[in-house]
Amino acid sequence: MRILLAEDDPMLGDGLRAGLRQQGFQVDWVRDGLAAERELASGIYAAGVLDLGLPLKDGLDVLAQLRARGATTPVLVLTARDAVPERIRGLDLGADDYVIKPVDLHELGARLRALVRRAHGQAQDSLRWGGVVLEPAARHVSWNGAPVALSMREFDLLHALMRNAGRVLTREQLEQQLYSWGHEVESNAIEVHVHHLRRKLPPELIQTVRGVGYTVPREREAT
Amino acid sequence: MTRSSGHSLQARLLALVLGLATVVWLGAALMTWRDARHELDELLDGHLTQAAALLVVQQTGELEEEEHVDAPSIHKYAPRVAFQVFHEGRLVLHSAQAGVKPMAQLGNGFATVRLEDGTEWRVFAARGAQRDVQIYVGEQTASRRAILRAVLRSVLWPLVIALPLLALAGWWAVRRGLAPLRQLSQVLERRGPEALQPVTLTDLPVEMQPLVRALNALLERIAGLLEAERRFTADAAHELRTPIAAIRAQAQVALGAGEDAAGRRHALQATLAGCDRATHLVEQLLTLARLEAAPALSALPLDLSELARRVLAELAPTALARRQHLELEAASPCRVAAPEPLLAVLLRNLVDNAMRYSPDGATVRVRLSQQEAAAVLTVEDNGPGLTTADMQRLGERFYRPPGQSQAGSGLGWSIVRRIAQVSGAQIELGRAPQLGGLAVTVRWPAAAAGAG
Numbered sequence: 001m002r003i004l005l006a007e008d009d010p011m012l013g014d015g016l017r018a019g020l021r022q023q024g025f026q027v028d029w030v031r032d033g034l035a036a037e038r039e040l041a042s043g044i045y046a047a048g049v050l051d052l053g054l055p056l057k058d059g060l061d062v063l064a065q066l067r068a069r070g071a072t073t074p075v076l077v078l079t080a081r082d083a084v085p086e087r088i089r090g091l092d093l094g095a096d097d098y099v100i101k102p103v104d105l106h107e108l109g110a111r112l113r114a115l116v117r118r119a120h121g122q123a124q125d126s127l128r129w130g131g132v133v134l135e136p137a138a139r140h141v142s143w144n145g146a147p148v149a150l151s152m153r154e155f156d157l158l159h160a161l162m163r164n165a166g167r168v169l170t171r172e173q174l175e176q177q178l179y180s181w182g183h184e185v186e187s188n189a190i191e192v193h194v195h196h197l198r199r200k201l202p203p204e205l206i207q208t209v210r211g212v213g214y215t216v217p218r219e220r221e222a223t
Numbered sequence: 224m225t226r227s228s229g230h231s232l233q234a235r236l237l238a239l240v241l242g243l244a245t246v247v248w249l250g251a252a253l254m255t256w257r258d259a260r261h262e263l264d265e266l267l268d269g270h271l272t273q274a275a276a277l278l279v280v281q282q283t284g285e286l287e288e289e290e291h292v293d294a295p296s297i298h299k300y301a302p303r304v305a306f307q308v309f310h311e312g313r314l315v316l317h318s319a320q321a322g323v324k325p326m327a328q329l330g331n332g333f334a335t336v337r338l339e340d341g342t343e344w345r346v347f348a349a350r351g352a353q354r355d356v357q358i359y360v361g362e363q364t365a366s367r368r369a370i371l372r373a374v375l376r377s378v379l380w381p382l383v384i385a386l387p388l389l390a391l392a393g394w395w396a397v398r399r400g401l402a403p404l405r406q407l408s409q410v411l412e413r414r415g416p417e418a419l420q421p422v423t424l425t426d427l428p429v430e431m432q433p434l435v436r437a438l439n440a441l442l443e444r445i446a447g448l449l450e451a452e453r454r455f456t457a458d459a460a461h462e463l464r465t466p467i468a469a470i471r472a473q474a475q476v477a478l479g480a481g482e483d484a485a486g487r488r489h490a491l492q493a494t495l496a497g498c499d500r501a502t503h504l505v506e507q508l509l510t511l512a513r514l515e516a517a518p519a520l521s522a523l524p525l526d527l528s529e530l531a532r533r534v535l536a537e538l539a540p541t542a543l544a545r546r547q548h549l550e551l552e553a554a555s556p557c558r559v560a561a562p563e564p565l566l567a568v569l570l571r572n573l574v575d576n577a578m579r580y581s582p583d584g585a586t587v588r589v590r591l592s593q594q595e596a597a598a599v600l601t602v603e604d605n606g607p608g609l610t611t612a613d614m615q616r617l618g619e620r621f622y623r624p625p626g627q628s629q630a631g632s633g634l635g636w637s638i639v640r641r642i643a644q645v646s647g648a649q650i651e652l653g654r655a656p657q658l659g660g661l662a663v664t665v666r667w668p669a670a671a672a673g674a675g
Binding site: 009011012014015016018019022053079080081082083086100101102103104105106 | 462463465471473481489493496
């Protein structure tokens, strides 16, 4: 899952980025409001973590503009401003969650997963397709009860596809979901990962739409 | 205007107006009475002399034959007037009321006498020119007083009737006149405790405008203070929580690093740096709190250049680590009368700021001089400097110019300003003429500089 982190404090930003990476998130870090707005509007992020006291443009303004422009990326506001009116304003302006600093990194990760899940209309944490169960929090995949060992990228790819079950994701979209800034993407990386996934899981799980991309078909009724 | 004091403006105004009206009216009545009495006396005395003259003329030559004939009473007013005519000491003619004794002493002119029956008379005595004729014409003074009383009554009665009416009208008028005051107090009463917006009343009388203006100015000041406090609390929360959040996050990253030894090491170092930063912040906050509680103070003059040397020596290792150059130009002695610890904090904050916000390899120059008995400290750097807007906001607690990569508390400037204030110095910000970055000038005037 690719997350945008907007935090101007160097030490906190560094810590949050490292902590979220440890939990398997792809994290891009921006340090001012204008960059945060630009990146969040791009639509390539599964969710955003937004500090409010950002230089150049306040977090709440970023949020308001983003929502005014119709961007639906879930945004978690992470701030030291704990006054209730501030929180209400933040939520009213389109924040999907509001967390006061300091925050437990695991809680932050769980809240981000919940945000993304809700954004895709899911109530449960785990994703299912046939006998395949994907648990984002534990980063664990099983097939008919047996654990399946996946690399980090393989897991992220499967997660992105299962999260968007029924939709076709292009190779570019998948690359954007999988790789944060500063990572070289080899030209056939996605194909290689899909190939590996098909070997480890039921082959009909990931289907190729020729010339467009890949999809996990919507789950058949009563599996 | 509080109700509890029981001191009603309305009652006071009303009492004043009614009291004044009564006094004026009574004064008018008194003058009318005096005037009327004077005129009446003149008129009636005139009548007495006229009557006496008539009698003198009439009696000449006719007196021997007739002996004291009673003159008939021909008018209801007659019993109040009387006359006597004596010829060679003998009473020859008199009115019914007049006794047989002469009403007054012999002679000419007016007299007021009390007769045996107790009545008081105004008598005019006249003497005939050729024969020995003595004439007395009298009038009861009671009748004069009755006329005066009637005059006075006609003046005073309207007052007695008008006073309650006037009171009623005055009460209404005063109440109506004070309506804007009542309206103001109602507007204020209806306000919630947090409503600090200015009072706006239409049709405000001129007399009340200064009051409302002063009130609004006060409200504005209070709102400003509250806003500053609110911002301080919000900023303090932000500034205190951010380093703690960073420490927590970094510690958690270190815990979860697993086999990533380099990552763990980095996170632990960041944790330590975060602790240093939190410590620095707490120290700055405490310094500021102590300073804000401190009144303006005085101390023995001390040599600032000596102190500057020490502070720069303390900061030198940090500067060296970033290949920054620290320079001190001191024209010794540069004396300032302020407590040494405060001046040290001021110097440290200024130099630390200059170092912090200048790039690696930058130059920070501290200059001390004595200009016409004033002590002047200048800290210059060749960093990026500040925009005018930032210069103005500098010194607000927790304010940091945007886009800072350096971790700072945002309190250094507040501390510097406060120390300058309590030690009687002025601070100027500008562009360093030679180095091109920010130049901060602190100037202690002669009194604070202790140059004497």
